[in-house]
């Protein structure tokens with residue numbers, strides 16, 4: 001896998017194809033990082049109490065993480081950066 005902070009020339013792309021090298025240019029890299037961040041924020045959280053997945057729930061005060069095995073486990077966590085006093089549509 002080859003990562004660049006700019007863009008690849010056509011020659012580089014052809015060369016990479018021949019060598020079966022994955023090219024990550026700037027825009028692809030950003031997409032990748034963005035996808036990972038999103039995963040981390042919304043999908044990849046695990047309950048520290050019981051190890052089940054955390055899921056997004058929408059409560060009285062906005063969105064928060066709740067344990068998937070609720071009501072067996074009542075762990076909740078604020079979503080960082082979200083404004084829980086604000087009603088999100």
Ligand SMILES: [Zn+2]
Nearest residue numbers: 047050067073
């Ligand atoms: Zn739990």
